[in-house]
Amino acid sequence: MAMLEHLKPDYAHNMRIVGHSDQGGRSDGVQVMVSGGYAYIGHVFSGGFSVVDVRDPANPKFVRHVPQPFGTWSQHLQTNGDLLLVVNMKDMLRDENVNAGEYYSGSIAGKVDVSASNRGYSAGMRVFDITDRANPREIGFMPLDGLGVHRIWYEGGRWAYVSALPPGFTDDIFIVVDMADPTNPVPVSRLWLPGMNAAAGETPNWDPKYRYALHHAIIKGDLACGAWRDGGMTTIDISDRYNPKLLAHRNFAPPFAGGTHNTLPLIDRGLLVVVEEAVFDNCEDGIKRNWIFDIRNPANPISISTLPIPGEIDYAMKGGQFGPHNIHENRAESFQSSEILFVTYQNAGLRVYDIRDPFRPQEIAALVPPAPTRMMDYRPNRPKVIDTTDVFVDEKGLIYCTDSNAGLYILEMDKL
Template sequence: MTSATMNPDVLREPKSASRAGVRGLARLDIQGGGQVVVQDGYAYVGHMRPPDGTSIIDVRDPAAPRIVAQIPPPSPRSHTHKVRVVGNLLFANVEQDRRHFLRKAEGIAPAETQLRDDLGRAPSEAEIAGKLGVDTDQLADLRRELDDPYDEGGFRIFDISDRAQPRLLVHRRTGGVGVHRFDVDDRYAYISTEMPGYLGNILVIYDIADPTAPQEVSRWHMPGQHVGAGETPDWEGRRTRLHHALREGDTLWAAYWHGGAVALDISDIRAPREIGRYNYHPPFPEPTHTFLKLPERIGGRDIAVMCDEEHDHIPGQPHAFLWVMDVGDPAAIKPISTFHLSTHESPYARAEGRFGLHQVEEVVRGTELHAAWFSGGLRIIDLAEPERPTEIGHYVPEPLGDHPAPQSNDVAVDDNGVIYLLDRDRGLEILEREAP
């Protein structure tokens, strides 16, 4: 189930294209990832693409990181780019690799029908491929997908009491293309997944008291998603879907992509109930990636932050940015302020790749946020005055290999304040704050 590999190069003096108040301790040259978490001297990285799955990295000496185990995906058809750790349990998503491309298989039959009607004859493979916007050889991949539908989607739980020898406890299958980002505590897993009969990802909560046999306890979806029950969405495609939900107290704070942000009461875990929503689509074009309630009040107020995720940037529109929200009354969520990064703040802002915000560290201590800002690198933002978010430090890595720009995708901070900045394409930066 696991495979040990030769440790990649560790750069002891990593270079930065721009930095302030932050210095590099080490850079690990590994394949890019979707999420990094740190616990008890180990970092866990979920990689973006097979054959890389999940890496377990000994960072007890953060200047000398060392990979101790790697867990491959179930097959080359899946990626496992998200990871959570609770005690001696590791949770990894299982999601279809290349899912956005492979979904085009759903359009083959409609394309054939439309072309046959238009042409008055059976269309050629080249004509069908052209209608779908793919190459002819890619059409063969899509047909194979129809003949052998993906069925690995879900999540896996591993026993990592021996970090060097993770042991699979269960692969819980869900549906569709599988599980995206998720949250876990010591009793429940809050899973964002596709399920039969639903359009796009929904929330499914599992009881993990027995980690070898997770049991579904409840679901929640945006009205319009349950098409199998006759609901009709008022949006196009899968634009409204759960990205992930984070628990704080008896509330789940759910980022719902182009459906905005939703607060769910889970005081009755078997019956999640919507208690608030804030949606700013339109006019803002970027989807809601994260809705994070801060654990401590600031200035006597309950504060949450929302991260938009930069996608294909539309000229004339703002890059993805950070929202600061007053959530004291979930039924009346309202913005306090926003934080934007100028393209002048990174030498790679106009290089190939994404520039705007992606994600913040989800374990917030005090008023400081650590944000992964794609080609803007790491940004450290102080919310001591929520009306005036203030940057107090940053670190923009130089890209590795032939990548034109860094693509900082996720960030974690350990109990000692060491920062782990994961690149979507390649590399893990290990950083520390400099003394004022």
């Protein structure tokens, strides 16, 4: 543990740091997936994605960086079996006309030229063969006109599910992708909230300051649960992949702060965990929450509780973003639990919750890493504080957390 003395956490309860990687100097990380002893990490500032050997979690080793076309975001990715799927989307940080406030406020389609899918960036989804885990080999690309793919859900087999903004829509929508031939993925159907299909003459019925856009959907069986940012959450019947049908739409912004980011169904318990994303410093976008819904009837979701908010210190005044971002999504080939939740909380690190009693969730572990030693975020005047971004828990219970500046942390609970 001596080698980790310089990584002493700012706060820890029932959790410790096992290992750390600066990801070969590209220490900005967003989504992380672990497969066959290797971590695949998407970047938000560095572009492309990185591969890290984590077979020895106390001594993770950077393997390689895989670049993507210039001007392209590839911060989100998915692994299953010997396949790796990577998003390609316009890098919004490089758009001179869109700052953070404009990106998160109102529809994005009116702010960028989404028809220019091949003008300065790549839009779509790339498929890699990772039979050799250390050496991803690109085998397919699905071009998609518009802004590109924001996030993917894929657990193997024939179907993948993406959020993307095609021309004619106000923002990201739900798209089903046929993966029967991984070298040639094909979009087969779409679903959106009424008011989003501008090309068909639909007009939004919501306040234009809100952003109604699918962040992504999580799929269990024939049920897709969608997180629509300020548009709330949906349940979708996908038993017919060519004709998805909306079952229910619930929105609680306003009066609450919005920014729905993840919707994790716990089918065996008839529950749905809804995670909101904090996107502005110092809680300027309000207090974001994690909600638990009863979805025993998926057509009638009912909110029954919220998870405790971290409070050891005044995180709202710490600087940076305080609030949830991502949850461990119980993907195939990972740790599975419908009772224990792992949620990243940005400047408040990682939080673990016990929801055996879904009406009274309890925090049972937490770890807040120290401030980053250097900043990968090249935007001016960014605060030098931790920003725990994503979490993946492997089948052995090891926890992998990314940070937008501080690299990959590998953590372990003292009691799981």
